[in-house]
Amino acid sequence: MKKSTNAAAADLRAAPRRRSILHTIRKHWILFLMLLPAVAYVLVFCYAPMTGIVLAFKRYQHAGGIYGSPWVGLANFKFLMVSNKLGMATVNTILYNIAFILLGVVFEMGSAILLNELFSKKFKKVAQTFMFLPYFISWVVAGAIIYNIFNFERGVFNNVLTGMGLEPFDLYNTPQAWPFVLIFLKLWKGTGYGSVVYLAAITGLDQEMFEAATIDGANVWQRIRHITIPSLIPTMMILVLLAVGNIFRGDFGLFYQTVKSSALLQPTTEIIDTYVFKLLINDGNIGVSAAAGLYQSVLCFITINVCNWLVKRVQPDYALY
């Protein structure tokens, strides 16, 4: 009974609302105007290119452009299947991202918790400033650092090795060493920033919880295990969910600026993004590159929706949307 009156009332309210869109625009026209630049930007740079997906099914010709070039059906995808590099790049992208996500959480959360517990506030501040420094450099500069350390003839690493009477190490001839270098570089660059996010969450916690736990006899490990870490879970879930949703998207700069384009290193360092880029810029194969890009976008879209749906079912508070 009550339900139906509510529904009827909702209908009554909805009817005038539908008619009043113009009224709303007139009332809030300045707000709409303020949204206009961003809306126009997103339309031009994000939504309009989505229509360019048709390129994945075309053979691009300069004269015809995106929409006038001839259709080729699935030929571009067949080309990708035959060359089989895309499969390798996909596996690499996923494996690297899993390592980045897992180790990233451990390093960022761990250093935030440790930083929070340190007695000396001065040490904390100085250490944080140092840890933040790598976040400020570009991947080009990170590439210069790799060059400085691992250059075969002049690198610091080989200087130390030969100084100790050991054989020099040629990183650029050792594909299996790259995962370690790249993972280390990623953690080196991102941990300082990531820990600030967790530290901000810790600072927002109610200190009385910790005091009460101390009075009840909890030691510092128990406080971390049962109070700090559980209260960081929501922050972690958001970050991990975002990262997992982008598990098919690699960090282009990290791979491009350190590996450059060495064919020898491809088996362990080629990711989807570098592959798409090389197809477009080096080979100029626009159709195939668009097909590989579409494959990546669709995989990303499916993953993030599945992840969000799963999280929503288990714990709706942690869902992104």
Added chain:
Amino acid sequence: MSAQRAAKKHHHLERRVWTSDVIALNALGYVLIGVFALLCLFPFYLIIVGSFTPENSLIREGYPILPRAFDLSSYALCLKNPESVLIAYANTIGVTAVGTLVAVFLATMTGYVLSRQDFPYRNGFSFFFFFTTLFSGGLVPWYMMCTRYLGLKNSYFGLILPLCFSVWNTIIAKSFMSGLPAAITESAKIDGANDFEIYVKLILPLCKPLIATLSLFSALAYWNDWYNCMLFVTNENMFNLQYYLQRMLGSAQAMRMVAEKSGMALPSVPLEGMKMAMTVIATGPIVLLYPFVQRYFVKGLTIGAVKG
């Protein structure tokens, strides 16, 4: 209120006891954090030391761990043919300044509208923006759009536009502004101010931590950009610093040309040292920016989900 809390915190600190578990954790913390912090700093040290080492020493003994000399010739050579470096510097500074201004303006203005509870379509628009982070056309259609239809090739717009709007920055702005009292907007409306005036005169002055954080993010993105320069720019007078450095690191050939132009004899050209000196030159200013914004950073960085 805040004084009370501070007093309480002080009290809390005083009562902290040196039990064995606290000491053990602190010992672990000092060692782990200390080692990691030094590891973060170490590569910067290596680059700087390398940039001050004379070229013949670099060729003979490689990049040093301990400083061998204090030699400025690598820097001198970088600045000896200064036009190209200075042009790259000017390009980066100009693009960073303009781009950051536009990016912060767009993110805060959009974020403000989306944070207004009385704006009926805020959720629809939020999703309209957010959807672009879920799905995209990929590199190729975007690149074709920029080069073929918008003419961003060899244009400063090609360096500014790709980075001037970020959905994430808008979300950060929106969640920060949602925390401001709605009464500010309401009472100003009663006083007859329009929405844009409220945003500029009342809301923005309350958003200093947010503006500092977004400025830092945007300035970093522009300063460290090499990608858009690599994609869109072939005109050497439009190269930015990072791309200039990338090319320098990439080819000794390009370096030799620079050296020849400046009239240095080839064998003594500090190619290796110059790479390090240029790295220092390209990194310096943006790192120095950090201390100025550090105090705002944690406050401005609020992670909010899209909903709500």
